[in-house]
Amino acid sequence: MARPIQEINAGSMADIAFLLLIFFLVTTTMDVDSGITRKLPPIQEKQKNDEKIKERNVYVVSINYHNQVAVEGELMPVYKICDGVKEFIKNPNNDPNLSEKKEKDIPLLGKMMVSKGVVSLQNDNGTSYSKYIEVQNELVRAFNELRDEFAMKQWGKKYKDLTKEQQDAVKKIYPMTISEAEPRNVGGK
C-alpha cells in the first residue's frame, strides 16, 4: 500500500515570510544611536574649580535667546568659533590674552606644553536646542582638529588611526575641556 508521498504545497511560504518580514519592519528601528558625548560637572566640586581657573584661561562662548553667539562678550558667527578655540588652546605666540600653558609629563612623548584653557559654554533659557548643538559641535570639532593636527605632525596619521597608547597621549595633550556652565541668563530675560 505504499503511496507516493504527496508534495507539500510551498506556495504560501512566501506569504508567511512576507508576514514575518513586515512584522520586523514595523517593530524594529534601523538607526544607530549616536551623538555628542559630554560629561557634566559633579555638583559639589563646582565652586572649588571655579576659583582656581584664571580669567585668561577661560574661553567664554555664550548664546543668547535670539540664538546669537558671542565669544568673550563679542558677537561671532558660528563658523568662526572652531578657529577661535583652536587659536585659544594652541596659543602659538604665547599671547597673554590667550590660554596659559603648563609643562606636563606625557607617556610616550615626554615633557610637553599643555594648555590650561577651558572652554565654557553658556546659554540662555530661551536658546534653541538646535543652535546649542550646533555650537557644541563646533567646539568638539575644534578639539578633534587639534588632535588630528598633532597626530599628523607626530606620527603622520590621523587621530583615529593611532594606537590606543598614542591616542591616550594625544588626549592628555589636548584634553576636551568644555565645561557646561551653571544655568545663567545671557543677554536678557
Next chain:
Amino acid sequence: MARFKRKGKGGMPAISTASLPDIVFMLLFFFMVSTTMREVDLKIKVRLPEATEIKKLEKKSLVSYIYVGAPIKAYQAKLGTEPRLQLNDEISAVSDVVNYISAEREKMDEADIPFMTTSIKADMDVKMGIITDIKQELRKAQALKINYSTRKKM
C-alpha cells in the same frame, strides 16, 4: 486565426515563484540582523538636530533615554503643545528624572554602573530651559555621562 490567438494567450510560461520564499527570507534575515527592537512608544515628536562630530553609543544596555519634545497631534488635547519629557512610556515631569535614573541604575550590573550613559533625545525646536533643568536633575542623580543624541550631517 482563432488558433493563433489562443496560442498567444496561453503560450507564455508562468514565472516560477519557487524561489520567492528564499528571497523574502533573505530580506527578513537582513532586517533581523541590522535592526533593533523599538523599545518605547513615543508620545512626543522628536526630530534630532544634526552634527558632524558624533560618537556612536556602544552598548545599548548601558544607555538610558530621555526624550524631549512637543506632544504629537493625538496627545495634544491632553498634554498641550509645550515641550514635554518622556521617560520610558510615560510623559513625566522634570523632577521624575532622579527616580528614573536610580531605577535604571538598579536594573544594571554593579560593574556597569560607572559606564552608564544618559542619552538626551531632544527635538530641534526645544528651548534650552528644559534641557538645562534636565541637566541639573542628572547632576543631582549623579548621572554625569550624557550624550546629546544627533543625526549625522551628510
